[in-house]
Amino acid sequence: xxxxxxxxLSDGHNWWFLLFAxxxxxxxxxxxxxxxxxxxxxxxxxxxxxxxxxxxLLEAEFVGFVQILIYAxxxxxxxxxxxxxxxxxxxxxxxxxxxxxxxxxxGSLGLFFILFYAIQNTSFPPGTFEAGEDNTLEIGxxxxxxxxxxxxxxxxxxxxxxxxxxxxxxxxxx
Amino acid sequence: MLDLVGxxxxxxxxxxxxxYGVLLLLIILGFVTYAIYFERKVIGWMQGxxxxxxxxxxGLLQTVADVFKLLIKEDxxxxxxxxxxxxxxxxxxxxxxFVVVATxxxxxxxxxxxxxxxxxxxxxxxxxxxxxMILGGWASNNKYALLGGMRSAAQMISYEVPLVISxxxxxxxxxxxxxxxxxxxxxxxxxxxxxxxxxxxxxxFMIAGVSELNRxxxxxxEAESExxxxxxxxxxxxxxxxxxxxxxxxxxxxxxLTTVLFLGGWHAPFALLxxxxxxxxxxxxxSIIVFFFFWIRATMPRIRIDQLxxxxxxxxxxxxxxxxxxxxxxxxxxx
Numbered sequence: 001x002x003x004x005x006x007x008x009l010s011d012g013h014n015w016w017f018l019l020f021a022x023x024x025x026x027x028x029x030x031x032x033x034x035x036x037x038x039x040x041x042x043x044x045x046x047x048x049x050x051x052x053x054x055x056x057l058l059e060a061e062f063v064g065f066v067q068i069l070i071y072a073x074x075x076x077x078x079x080x081x082x083x084x085x086x087x088x089x090x091x092x093x094x095x096x097x098x099x100x101x102x103x104x105x106x107g108s109l110g111l112f113f114i115l116f117y118a119i120q121n122t123s124f125p126p127g128t129f130e131a132g133e134d135n136t137l138e139i140g141x142x143x144x145x146x147x148x149x150x151x152x153x154x155x156x157x158x159x160x161x162x163x164x165x166x167x168x169x170x171x172x173x174x
Numbered sequence: 175m176l177d178l179v180g181x182x183x184x185x186x187x188x189x190x191x192x193x194y195g196v197l198l199l200l201i202i203l204g205f206v207t208y209a210i211y212f213e214r215k216v217i218g219w220m221q222g223x224x225x226x227x228x229x230x231x232x233g234l235l236q237t238v239a240d241v242f243k244l245l246i247k248e249d250x251x252x253x254x255x256x257x258x259x260x261x262x263x264x265x266x267x268x269x270x271x272f273v274v275v276a277t278x279x280x281x282x283x284x285x286x287x288x289x290x291x292x293x294x295x296x297x298x299x300x301x302x303x304x305x306x307m308i309l310g311g312w313a314s315n316n317k318y319a320l321l322g323g324m325r326s327a328a329q330m331i332s333y334e335v336p337l338v339i340s341x342x343x344x345x346x347x348x349x350x351x352x353x354x355x356x357x358x359x360x361x362x363x364x365x366x367x368x369x370x371x372x373x374x375x376x377x378x379f380m381i382a383g384v385s386e387l388n389r390x391x392x393x394x395x396e397a398e399s400e401x402x403x404x405x406x407x408x409x410x411x412x413x414x415x416x417x418x419x420x421x422x423x424x425x426x427x428x429x430x431l432t433t434v435l436f437l438g439g440w441h442a443p444f445a446l447l448x449x450x451x452x453x454x455x456x457x458x459x460x461s462i463i464v465f466f467f468f469w470i471r472a473t474m475p476r477i478r479i480d481q482l483x484x485x486x487x488x489x490x491x492x493x494x495x496x497x498x499x500x501x502x503x504x505x506x507x508x509x
Contacts, residue, residue: 036256038256038259038309038312039258039259042259042262042305042309045302045305049302061289061290061291061295062290062291062294065291065294065295065298066294066298068298068299068301068302069294069297069298069301072298072301072302072305073298073301073302073304073305074301074331076305077301077304077305077308077327077331080305080308080309080312080327081324081327084308084312084320084324134290134350134352135290136290136291136294136351137349137350
């Protein structure tokens, strides 16, 4: 199980992977544990940035930086705005019964073993992955050939949401 | 640089990365020191004053003295502030501003990360600084700081949209997001540079760029007369210096980006002048843009917050969208 550990640690990519993976999981854990909402948003932003790092490691730069632009930038700021507009005090965590903790432990251990079993039993096809020379270009080509219908439906959906937002804002103005 | 990242991580490589980082940091610190001096001098002359002229010859050491003052100042943290966030906010603001410089090509082969998505990288990371500003305002637990932070976020989000859309014309013409290739696609004569065919995009980019930098006439986040000093009102000493540093590093970054996208990067304005090294041309164009920022700061009054939002959403955004349509129609006809 740990036979390839020496080779694993001598590769620069794997160190970055460890760093980003720990960052992503750590951010998520802190997000659940913090009591102040602004701190939670910051941890989530940290998770988003770490995930973007993982995408870059997988040679998907476009997805990685769009992840930072949309999730770490726009969505985090949107959440901070939402939090500041509403009133939040650092809420005391209510006392949970011991049964709750036992069930929680069983549930998370169960989930861990299912995932562990699935990963251990998956066989990955051998061979090297050929990333496109310019993957932004390749994504563009695919969007306008194979996935053009999905792309068009998405744009219609976004337009509808956009008009809806204007309508709601107009109604509040009156 | 990027091929080294893929290789096994040895101590030599780590040292090379660290040395590149430190070198770039020193260059930028030097730029910031003298950009502040230059700004004060230029504004002084424009307003019929001398500007700093006491510390060192011609006042050249004024900024050094100012920074030294900030370093030895007492570092105050308000008692009711959110301490961890208060400490973290200047860091979150500064790091992206420095990291975006990594992808800017100064000359054909001077240090930079040759990223396929260079432009997207710049836009994505510069957005993170906004989080630092809002958090700084929020963590200070001060109403003026919070108002400044909120204004800053609203302004930067509103102007990031036209800023990004205005460069899509350039991306369409060159067919790449790689900053190095965008410069290469522009010719050796100034009429081949992107700013002439993309004049609308260029103007929108410059206005949105000034607004992104939170500089006059768009310096509402730190409007002294109404908000004391905006989101960093509670900061002092070194932490305050970091906010200011981040602002000036963004001046550096936006001026470099404008040079790269619209003014032909390291290319000479006439093909027969190409014997002069590219870095000279880059620095010249870069300095002109930096001067332009100082110039409008000295001459323009601050606009109101509603005018600012109106300009961003009702003027710049439609213009930038129109620019895309015109570019697309032109490319469709000529292709």
